[in-house]
Amino acid sequence: MKKSLMISLMVVALVCVFALPAVIAGNAAPDQITITAPEGVKATKTPVDFPHKMHADSGIDCLVCHHKDESKDAVKSCAAEGCHVDASKAAKKKPEGFYQAFHNKKSKTSCLGCHKAEKKAGNKKAPVSCKACHPKK
Numbered sequence: 001m002k003k004s005l006m007i008s009l010m011v012v013a014l015v016c017v018f019a020l021p022a023v024i025a026g027n028a029a030p031d032q033i034t035i036t037a038p039e040g041v042k043a044t045k046t047p048v049d050f051p052h053k054m055h056a057d058s059g060i061d062c063l064v065c066h067h068k069d070e071s072k073d074a075v076k077s078c079a080a081e082g083c084h085v086d087a088s089k090a091a092k093k094k095p096e097g098f099y100q101a102f103h104n105k106k107s108k109t110s111c112l113g114c115h116k117a118e119k120k121a122g123n124k125k126a127p128v129s130c131k132a133c134h135p136k137k
């Protein structure tokens, strides 16, 4: 009994490890994405749980957020080559830097920019506080 439970758990774990990246690598819109600092960058904040499907289902066009992509079948990640790759301190204030992809208050394509505009328009469900997106460890 115990042994078969172990085996089932291992199978589930393996499916998660191998099947999830496959879903993300394809161009189906993933349901939920945990966004982390790029490799090699020492994160100062906790990773962000992003309800991706909820956003797409709420009527925001794919190409609002994936604003440099030409079709929704060819979307890339924010920190893809040629996009918001630079996570250095020097690039923190640059619109094309990694930080501003998510926090640019002047752009409605960034998390914080859109949420601030939503808040201003009276929608209290779009979080704007640091700890709402980066919960304490």
Ligand code: HEC
Pocket: 035, 036, 037, 038, 042, 043, 044, 045, 046, 047, 048, 099, 102, 103, 111, 112, 115, 127, 128, 129, 130, 131, 132, 133, 134
């Ligand atoms: C609407 C969601 C959201 C809000 C609100 C938000 N962030 Fe972020 N932040 C992100 C996302 C997404 C990333 C990219 C993923 C990551 O690096 O964790 C990020 C990355 C960062 C990074 C770079 C990575 C790191 O860990 O050092 C810093 C610094 C940061 N945020 C600070 C803040 C601060 C300070 C606030 C409050 C003023 C804030 N964030 C509010 C979504 C948000």
Ligand code: HEC
Pocket: 024, 025, 026, 027, 028, 029, 030, 033, 035, 050, 052, 055, 056, 060, 061, 062, 063, 064, 065, 066, 072, 073, 075, 076, 077, 078, 079
């Ligand atoms: C509210 C903004 C927003 C909307 C709307 C949105 N996405 Fe995304 N999408 C993101 C973010 C942010 C990521 C994570 C990028 C990262 O990891 O850097 C992402 C990631 C993805 C990925 C994985 C890309 C990769 O290479 O990691 C795919 C595929 C994708 N989205 C497809 C879609 C499609 C198709 C739609 C429309 C049905 C859509 N997205 C709508 C913001 C959005």
Ligand code: HEC
Pocket: 048, 049, 050, 051, 055, 058, 060, 064, 065, 102, 108, 109, 110, 111, 112, 114, 115, 118, 123, 125, 126, 127, 133
């Ligand atoms: C173009 C607008 C737009 C962008 C860009 C956007 N959001 Fe949102 N987000 C919304 C709206 C609108 C809501 C509130 C949905 C509702 O009314 O229920 C929301 C809600 C949320 C919530 C709360 C979900 C809940 O269940 O309470 C989180 C977390 C969130 N967004 C994270 C992010 C992150 C992280 C990013 C950037 C990677 C991002 N959003 C980018 C419009 C946006």
